[in-house]
Amino acid sequence: MKLLYSLTSPYARKVRIVAAEKGIPLEMQLVVLADPDCPVSLYNPLGKIPVLILDDKESLYDSSVIVDYLDQLSSGSVLIPQDTKSQYQVKRWEALADGVCDAGVAVLYESRRAENLQDPSFIAKQMGKVERGLKVLNNDLGDHLFCVGQTFSMADIALGCTLEFLQRRFPEVSLEMNYPNLARLYASLMLRDSFIETTPPQS
Numbered sequence: 001m002k003l004l005y006s007l008t009s010p011y012a013r014k015v016r017i018v019a020a021e022k023g024i025p026l027e028m029q030l031v032v033l034a035d036p037d038c039p040v041s042l043y044n045p046l047g048k049i050p051v052l053i054l055d056d057k058e059s060l061y062d063s064s065v066i067v068d069y070l071d072q073l074s075s076g077s078v079l080i081p082q083d084t085k086s087q088y089q090v091k092r093w094e095a096l097a098d099g100v101c102d103a104g105v106a107v108l109y110e111s112r113r114a115e116n117l118q119d120p121s122f123i124a125k126q127m128g129k130v131e132r133g134l135k136v137l138n139n140d141l142g143d144h145l146f147c148v149g150q151t152f153s154m155a156d157i158a159l160g161c162t163l164e165f166l167q168r169r170f171p172e173v174s175l176e177m178n179y180p181n182l183a184r185l186y187a188s189l190m191l192r193d194s195f196i197e198t199t200p201p202q203s
């Protein structure tokens with residue numbers, strides 16, 4: 001299985017962390033989306049990473065489908081629980097964490113356009129999603145050690161990847177000052193080998 005990824009994509013990082021947590025070997029292919037001959041759209045018509053190319057050449061996307069697939073592939077540590085209630089709780093956390101990340105990515109792309117073409121109302125709308133999402137995630141986490149139940153799960157992985165992305169790209173969204181429960185969980189996640197091994201370059 002081959003993963004098309006970049007070092008800075010928070011969505012690709014979710015997949016890399018799952019593979020590391022479960023001890024699943026993946027062939028890794030770094031891609032640069034801006035390259036004219038970037039192969040991603042041959043495997044994902046949306047032209048987005050991550051993409052997982054299976055041994056029979058079928059391709060899987062997006063990140064939530066890939067992590068589901070990898071979790072079911074090996075019994076190791078289960079990251080998406082089997083029982084229906086916890087499973088949908090984990091998936092909701094993942095959806096909200098990914099959605100906050102989507103809004104942040106949209107702002108990042110908008111901010112890369114020429115200044116006179118940028119739409120401040122679009123940026124404000126997306127930042128509203130980031131702030132409301134973080135508030136709900138912070139409240140829902142409360143003083144719990146993990147997002148769902150007593151164990152580390154896909155919810156923690158998705159949240160950790162989103163929080164790292166926001167810290168790197170939007171340092172003004174201070175977790176310590178505004179979302180202390182998330183800051184506490186983030187600090188503990190960053191100590192895990194799977195997070196350390198996949199830390200994006202600070203550029």
Ligand SMILES: N[C@@H](CCC(=O)N[C@@H](CS)C(=O)NCC(=O)O)C(=O)O
Nearest residue numbers: 009010011047048049050062063064
């Ligand atoms: N929902 C997708 C989002 C993936 C995504 O937006 N990836 C970014 C890189 S961080 C991308 O490929 N952007 C290129 C584009 O939007 O054209 C997932 O979870 O995999």
